Every structure is written in structure tokens, then in C-alpha cells.
Amino acid sequence: MNFATEVAKNLLQIKAIKLSPQNPFTWASGLKSPIYCDNRTLLSYPVIRDMVVEGLVEKSKLFQPFDLVAGVATAGIPHGALLADRLKLPFVYVRAKAKEHGRQNLIEGELKPGQKVLVIEDLISTGGSSLQAVEALRSEGATVVGVLAIFSYEFDAAKTSFEQAECPLETLSNYSAMTQVAVESAYVSSVDQETLRLWRQDPKQWSAQWEN
Numbered sequence: 001m002n003f004a005t006e007v008a009k010n011l012l013q014i015k016a017i018k019l020s021p022q023n024p025f026t027w028a029s030g031l032k033s034p035i036y037c038d039n040r041t042l043l044s045y046p047v048i049r050d051m052v053v054e055g056l057v058e059k060s061k062l063f064q065p066f067d068l069v070a071g072v073a074t075a076g077i078p079h080g081a082l083l084a085d086r087l088k089l090p091f092v093y094v095r096a097k098a099k100e101h102g103r104q105n106l107i108e109g110e111l112k113p114g115q116k117v118l119v120i121e122d123l124i125s126t127g128g129s130s131l132q133a134v135e136a137l138r139s140e141g142a143t144v145v146g147v148l149a150i151f152s153y154e155f156d157a158a159k160t161s162f163e164q165a166e167c168p169l170e171t172l173s174n175y176s177a178m179t180q181v182a183v184e185s186a187y188v189s190s191v192d193q194e195t196l197r198l199w200r201q202d203p204k205q206w207s208a209q210w211e212n
Contacts (some may be wrong), residue, residue: 002054007173008181011049011151017178018043019188021195024210033209034199035175039150040075049082050176052150055119055172056083058182062170063145066116070094070107072133073121075134077149081122094119094133106136121149124171127158131165146170153200175200 001009011017011048016023021034042048060066060083071080071093084091111117117137121130124147134144145204146168154175162169179196182188188196199206 001082002177004083004171005181007052007055007150008178009185010045010051011037011039011042011173012178012181012185012187014041014045014048019192019196020059021188021192021199023050031203032210034196034206035153035202037123037151037153040078042126042140042150043078052079052172053086056148056150057086057173058203059148059170060087060118061150063118063168066118066136066145068092068111068115068142070111070117070133070137072118072119072121072130075122076120076149079122083120086099096129096132104205111137111140111142114143116145118145119140119147121147122151124149124152124158126155126171127161127169131167133163134165136171141165151175155200155203 013016016037016039018201019034024032024034025031025036042052056079069080069087070088071077071082073093078091080093081091089131091112092107092111094107119130119133124130130147134147144167149171150173152171152174177204183190183193
């Protein structure tokens with residue numbers, strides 16, 4: 001079992017990833033989805049949390065050298081902080097929008113122009129929030145070496161967005177590894193596997209069939 005598959009297996013076991021092809025979830029965007037991923041759940045499982053941090057440490061070597069770790073608010077903050085602590089590097093986090101009071105910070109923590117930054121995210125769907133954080137860091141004079149995330153839905157749109165932003169992306173696990181584990185462990189049926197494949201191929205079209 002490779003590492004991506006091992007991570008997917010653990011996320012399914014602790015229900016950080018939930019699959020419900022026949023009774024889909026509704027995302028904040030309004031889209032219906034057969035999958036819901038919340039990697040904050042793994043923070044409550046020390047053994048799995050440690051495995052993920054070790055994975056982040058290992059994958060982060062692909063981006064070295066860098067001076068600082070940045071977490072994307074909110075779910076990327078704890079994972080980024082854990083990685084920064086393990087690497088003994090400074091840490092900052094990037095808000096979705098600037099605070100409306102106080103110093104009205106968008107980036108919390110000390111960021112110096114010219115620093116090389118590795119951005120940590122928990123989940124990549126379209127890549128919008130991650131690339132928004134990348135742009136915020138770049139606007140403050142930082143050099144972003146890339147984004148490292150725990151899991152990706154592997155949407156073509158996200159791949160295109162990262163390429164256009166000239167921002168390397170790496171993940172510990174992904175949708176392909178997860179569906180493989182789900183089928184092999186009988187978490188979902190072969191029929192549901194086809195549903196999961198069709199959803200990833202065109203989430204909007206798949207979602208439309210559930211509209212009244």
C-alpha cells in the first residue's frame with residue numbers, strides 16, 4: 001500500500017472523508033456532492049495526525065529551500081502550524097479576508113519581503129482559496145514555492161488554475177486513491193464507484209440531476 005492509499009484509508013476510517021452517493025451532501029456553494037471531506041477531524045486522532053505530519057515533512061522536501069510555512073485559514077492553520085513546529089520554521093496564516101478591526105490584517109504573523117514560503121492547505125477542490133492565499137503572500141513580497149495539501153478532488157479546473165498561477169501543487173492523497181480504497185474495502189459498491197467517477201468528471205452536471 002503506497003502512502004496516498006494509506007492516508008485515504010485512514011481518512012475514510014475516521015470519517016474525515018464521508019461518502020454518500022445515493023444521498024448527497026450539499027456544499028456551501030450549493031452543489032450536491034457524493035463526498036464530503038473535513039480533514040480537521042484527523043486532529044482528534046494522534047496516531048493518524050502524526051502520520052499526516054510526517055507525510056507533510058517528507059513531501060515538503062520537494063519544495064526546499066523555504067524560510068516559512070503559511071497555513072490557509074481556517075482548516076490549513078493547524079496542519080501548517082504542526083509542520084512548521086516539526087521543521088522549526090516560522091509560521092503565519094492567511095485569512096480569507098482582512099480583519100474588519102484592529103490592524104485589519106490579511107496575513108497574521110511576521111512575513112518579510114523576499115522570504116520563500118510553503119503554503120499548507122487541508123483540501124484542494126477548485127483551488128480558489130489556496131490561490132487567493134498565494135496571491136496575498138505574493139502581494140506582500142513573498143516568493144511562494146508551492147502549495148502542499150492533504151487531499152485533492154483532482155478537478156481539472158484546479159490543475160489548470162494552479163498552472164496558470166505558476167504555482168506547484170503536491171498532495172498527500174487524492175480522489176483516485178480514495179475511490180480505490182473505498183471499492184476494495186467494500187465501503188461503496190461498484191455501482192457507486194461509477195457514480196463517484198461521473199461526479200468528479202463533471203460535478204456541476206452531476207449536481208443538476210438532484211435539483212427539483
